Structure formats: C-alpha cells, structure tokens
Amino acid sequence: MIEVRDLRVSYGGRVVADVPELDVGAGECVAIVGESGSGKSTTLLSLLGLTPDAEISGHVSVCGVDVLTAPPRRLREIRGARVALVMQSPQAALSPATRLGVLMRRALKLHGRGRVEETMAQAMDAVLLDREILRRYPHEISGGQAQRFAIALAIALGAEVILADEPTSALDVTVQAEVVGVLHRLRAERGLALLLVSHDLALVSTIADRVLVMRDGAVVESGPAARVLSEPAHPYTRELLEALP
C-alpha cells in the first residue's frame, strides 16, 4: 500500500527527511519514532504530497499512485478517501458549528458514497462509538471520542491506509489504550495499512510490526519492532528507550 524509495525532503537546501526505504503492506503497522524535529511528520505528509514548499525527490507510491509525479486530480482521488490522515487534535479540524452526523454525511456525499446512513452506523460501530454521538457538536465529545470519530470517518469513506501523526499524545493513558485498541482491531479485521508517527515507544511496542528510528532527518535504525525495541543496534535508539519511564 505504501512504498518509499530514496525519499529526500529539503527546505531551503536543508535536508529534513531522508528515508531510503519504507514499505507498509495491507494489515501492517509501521511506526516512525524519534525526537521532535527529526523529520517524522514531514515524511508522513510527503506521502500525500502535502509538503508544497519543499524540494522533494525519490519514489513514493501510495495505493498505486506515484505521489511525486501524479497530477493533482490523481492525488485528490486518494486523499481523504483511500488514504486518511489522523492528526493529534482532531477536534481542531472539525467545524465547531456542525453536528458530527452532518459532517460525516457531507463527506460521504462529497465522495459519492451510497447507503449513507447504513455506512455511518457501521463506521461508528467499528470504532465502538455510540451512534447517538452523531447528533452532537464537536465540543460535546471528549478527545478520545473525537479521535475515534476521525477514525470512523476514515472507515466510512473506505480508507485502505491510515497515516496517524501522534494520534494519542493529546489523550490520557486509558483513553490512549482505547484508541490504539481500535486501530489494532481495524488493521486486523479490515486489512488497513497503518503508518504511525509517535515519540511514544511504549505505544509503538503495543501495535507496530516494524519501526523506523529517525534523528535529524535521517533513519538511524529500522527493523522488526520486537528486535529494535529489545535489542537496539543504534546508540540513539538505546537513548530513546532509556528515556522511557
């Protein structure tokens, strides 16, 4: 679903993300970890062509679309429908004066989806949210509910890939576990490909199959999550692990 080769993203001549290889298949979860400013979000955003001011080279294929050369029309076909972006604070992205059900209905119509009511109900069930929440406004739900609603929206639109940028870092620990549980289940049940950006290694260890560790724009280590997190080869990965409470 995601295939990256020799991706290099620069701003004003400074390389901020250099990723030789990154693959995420259906039903897999890959995590990118590293400290603030290491290039994680830039890598994620470049997969949807959302780094318009950057100089960018390499090969990026997402759902069969060659992202770096595709015309805008091809990119619009995958953005928001086949590939969903889940950010840290979804409430900020939800229109405050629009009920959640209205918002989801509009998104489905915009993407030409049929059987709207049934699709909405199934998506809410998939993320374990009460359907009654569709009648509420964004400020009437909690952060964890908002994050699950963002995932429900992705499911309703038929997402095959979820790009999640720190999806749980604004949430408290028990709510984090709920959101991670939902993502975990969806990738197993629906074969969703999940690329997760996080600085939270404890979270990553519970969900990721493979990990890329980034520092100053470079990938310093990558491999199966169990190996990288239990026998880190790079001193920087060891530092990150030692910093865990």
Ligand SMILES: Nc1ncnc2c1ncn2[C@@H]1O[C@H](COP(=O)(O)OP(=O)(O)OP(=O)(O)O)[C@@H](O)[C@H]1O
């Ligand atoms: N639009 C931009 N113009 C110039 N520099 C940018 C731009 N976007 C990001 N950068 C720079 O690229 C580097 C990597 O940023 P990025 O947001 O990818 O890091 P990150 O690892 O996701 O950090 P965080 O965890 O804080 O979000 C930083 O030095 C940042 O200042």
